[in-house]
Amino acid sequence: MNKRALVKKFIEENGFVRSNIESYNSFIDWRMQNIIDAEKELMPAVIPVDAEEVKFVFGNISVGKPMILEADGSERPLYPNEARMRNLTYAAPVALEVSLVIDGKERDRAEVQIAQIPVMIGSKLCYLNSLSKKEMVEHGEDPLDPGGYFVINGTERALVLLEDLAPNRILIEEGKSPITHTAKVFSAIDTYKISHSVNRTKEGLFLVNFSNIQKIPFVVLMKALGIIRDQEIADFVGFKELPEELYINLIEHMELKDEGEAKEAVAKSMLLALPKERKLQKVESILDTVLLPHIGTSKKDRTSKARFLAKMVKKILLLKNEEIKLDDKDHYMNKRIRMSGDLLEDLFRTNFKGLKNDIIYIFTRGVRRGKVIPIASLVRAKFMTDKIKSAMATGNWTGNRQGVSQRLERDNPIAAISQLRRVTSLLDSNRESFKARELHPTHWGRLGAIESPEGKNIGLRKALALMATITTELEEKDYNKNLKLLDKLGAEKYK
Secondary structure: OOHHHHHHHHHHHHOOOHHHHHHHHHHHHHHHHHHHHHOOEEOOOOOOOOOOOEEEEEEEEEEOOOEEEOOOOOEEEOOHHHHHHOOOOOEEEEEEEEEEEEOOEEEEEEEEEEEEEEOOOOOOOOHHHHOOHHHHHHOOOOOOOOOOOEEEOOEEEEEOEEEEEOOOOOEEEEOOOOEEEEEEEEEEEOOEEEEEEEEEEOOOOEEEEEOOEEEEEHHHHHHHOOOOOHHHHHHHHOOOOOOHHHHHHHHHOOOOOOHHHHHHHHHHHOOOOOOHHHHHHHHHHHHHHOOOOOOOOOHHHHHHHHHHHHHHHHHHHHHHOOOOOOOOOOOHHHEEEEOHHHHHHHHHHHHHHHHHHHHHHHHHHHHHOOOOOOHHHHOOHHHHHHHHHHHHHHOOOHHHOOOOEEEOOOOOHHHHHHHHOEEEEOOOOOOOOHHHHOOOHHHOOOEOOOOOOOOOOOOOEEEEOOOOOOOOOOOHHHHHHHHHHHHHOOOOOOO
16 A cells, blocks of 8 residues: 555645644634523623613624725725735634613614634635635635634734643542542533542541542532432442441441531531521532532532542542552543634633623613613623734733744744644643653554654653544534434443
């Protein structure tokens, strides 16, 4: 078989940056709408005196094509090369349906522009996507240019692929005295990532830590989540014969007979000094929103959270009994690469929350003057546009991350392609982290074994293998379709 022809055909069909472009397209297709749907309603605190309830309802989002508004008021399509030459940002307008509902009646509805989103070269929003090679040359473009970057204020900028530990996966590691073993999980939902751990002490007790809440006994937390009977807790952990450690833990807290007592015990562990009713409300709020938020944030998800905690304890016991091995953090199964769609999703979500506060501020100012300001005047498109453009131009991202966006190197075509396929670890380059820097067997076929800089970034900055592609996150309906297919093929649900 002619390997050269095979590689050539693969690159012709997929290009070098196909994964990143697909990730950006998913951001445009459904991720932005998901963010809007999650923040569906907005209720201002200050309302007109003659109204009982005022709320803003957000509807469908729509994205246009990159356009330029000239000084004479004319509007026409903006192509990437003109953006480079005139120091412009190659961006598309984003419009959102907003309704003002007062006392259950819709008083105002408008489709307003909320932002200008930078357009990735070669994406579905880019004009070059549908042009022939000859037409690309006519527009001043190189037909062999891979795309996958942005033009911000006339400068070509690329978003770095970020390598991070996979969220919502249980990883077991050995602890330092007095902790013998630890099960860790980063529970991620939206932009929040909350570290959770279950520690086994040398006495055999299991203690749960999450957020800034420390050392809550496992059995107490299970009972607070509604799993009251000891037999039920043992069944959730799931051994035929009750392990000695689990027996010790159950005996330790056998005096807790109902959910209320267990919640009191949780409040005691948290050192909450509040009246009884408010104390229980606070504990319930923490159990629903701070504990394992990726499973859910409502009361009905508590049983699922108890199952997940029990699974963490089970993994520790299996490791202690040498039935399973320690988890390898550097195994690529336990890593995820965050692409442009994921990074822009974080940026859009954070700035949309800022826009909502801005809408409330302008509305409140109007109410205090005795006016109800129309929606078209409430939403400032410049607010989000400036914030997003600033993050893209400087590389300063949400979560205090820096260097996420970089100027595209055009020293030679290979340097540009290499930069667009570069994978950077979130670990601090000043720390030793020997294990993370080593070449791991699971890099084979995924990451290039040669391309890594010398010096403090060695092993932390890598490049995708020549024919490596990354699967982008699926939409919910695709997950459901796959689950139905598995169900049809005879897969059983985990109990």
